[in-house]
Amino acid sequence: MGLASAPPRSASPADPAGPARAHWLRVAREVADDLATDAVIREQAGKVPFDEVSRLREAGLLTFLMPAGPQEGAPDRLTAYAVVRDIAAADGAIGQLLGAHYFLSWSVRFFAGPALAARIEERSAAEEWCWGGGFARQEPPLMLTRTTSKGLVLNGRQTYTTGVLVADRLAVRAVREDTGEPLAVVVSPTRRGVAVDGDADPFGQRLAAGGSVEFDDVRVGADDVLGSLSADEDLLSPRACLASPVGRLFSAQLLLGLAEGVLAEAREYSRTGPAARYPAWPAGTPHDPQVQTAYGELTVLTRSASALADQALDALRGGLERGEDITYDESADIAVLVAMAETAAAGAAQESTARALDIIGARSTSARLGFERFWRNARTHTLYEPVTHRLRDVGHYFLNGAHPRFVLPV
Structure with missing residues (x-):
């Protein structure tokens, strides 16, 4: 029984990911240097990080890992780890916010079918979405119920540590009321019935834009349900x-x-x-x-x-x-x-x-x-x-x- 014995891939001088990686690491360091100049003042002020997200968006760091095609494991995706590390060294809360954004947007590839994943990623890149929320289990869970008039609706209230105050899309875990199956769901925070509350008061990671979200009969379309989050190996590949x-x-x-x-x-x-x-x-x-x-x-x-x-x-x-x-x-x-x-x-x-x-x-x-x-x-x-x-x-x-x-x- 070995520990992750998969051999590392050697980098090729002709690999197009080389220049791309170097470019985005340079961009990340420039943004990190910019964040570092006023990190203490911003952290003490504790304002919602709209300005910080704008800095990330203007630098292209919210969308650079979106693949041009359907390939999995594109090298630029793995560059995201080094980007988060550089940003976190300057501002830990913004590093957390960016890491959550990368993980949640990348998760589409794991839980949704290829066609749906491609559609969501295309819109996310075109509209420069910032993702927030999370798929971790919470109690009581958000409930997804099928109604005769509205179809699927989402109800419940949960607290998230990262991103919900600045998110263009919320990625959440919801349980089907009829089957008990946990599902990954993506919802726009501007949709009717969604209310975001900045009630988080942590002593650290103050700029991670955490808070609570209330869902009151929020309509959920077919393209909003990514797939199952069940830990059952019969359902989870x-x-x-x-x-x-x-x-x-x-x-x-x-x-x-x-x-x-x-x-x-x-x-x-x-x-x-x-x-x-x-x-x-x-x-x-x-x-x-x-x-x-x-x-x-x-x-x-x-x-x-x-x-x-x-x-x-x-x-x-x-x-x-x-x-x-x-x-x-x-x-x-x-x-x-x-x-x-x-x-x-x-x-x-x-x-x-x-x-x-x-x-x-x-x-x-x-x-x-x-x-x-x-x-x-x-x-x-x-x-x-x-x-x-x-x-x-x-x-x-x-x-x-x-x-x-x-x-x-x-």
Whole structure:
């Protein structure tokens, strides 16, 4: 029993994805630099991130991963992971918002038929939709009921951590009242009967545009129902099972971005800020052996988590390239490796964001500097996505060969 043994695909100099990837990574870094200039002020203001979404839209980052054709696993899709990581290093909440957008819009390919997926993606690209919501299980669930006059209608109220305040499309999980089957449904927030409430009040990820959505007899057409979210292997294909690791790898990249972002800002402060403990030394604390050791430990921790995430990305690439030929065992193998990567990234983010405050010392309490936002963002995310569940999946697989449960990220 191996762990995601699919070999990584070697890059070819003639591969058209090479220039495309380089271009979009350059665009992402430019947007990240722009976001970083006022990240502290925007985070403290806590306004709905309409302006930030406009920056992403104007840069083309909302639509670049939409394929020109029906091919699965196009290289540009995987570039989305690096884009999220760069954005998260500058602004964790916007990184989360963008990662959720990519995952939800990509999910169309896993749950809808090819023709429906192509139609939705074409409109999403043409109208530059921003996606929000989520497919995670919540209680009580949204209910999808068939009526004689309106057809299918959606009812219920649920809370979402990401995107609903700025979304052009809401992707939600709803249960068929007559059969109990969970379905992936896409709804416009402007449709009659949809009410979005900005009642979220998190201490971190304040700009992720989370809130509650009320659905009151909202009409749901045939093209609004993507497909089944049932975890039953008789209904869920091995390829559709990859939706879970696809989403969880975005979580890992977000966490790595937070770890790298806080270390970069702390390093800059250590090099240029006041050295209160050793005033005879030059500005900053780069000569303090304890500080050097701490940065060394956090660098090793973050780089190790990054290497594991790279392995998971290579395995996911191989699984996507196999398409309908992938088996349940291969899909489970990839899911376990992604679970390991997410767990390692969570550890790196929590450790780096907390210890960076210790390295800087009492000055890190300054709201003007904004160092604490990294810790609050990382802690908020890991509370919604606790690594305990991922560790249990890894251990159960290692001991008993059990496939991880099909659980979509919050």
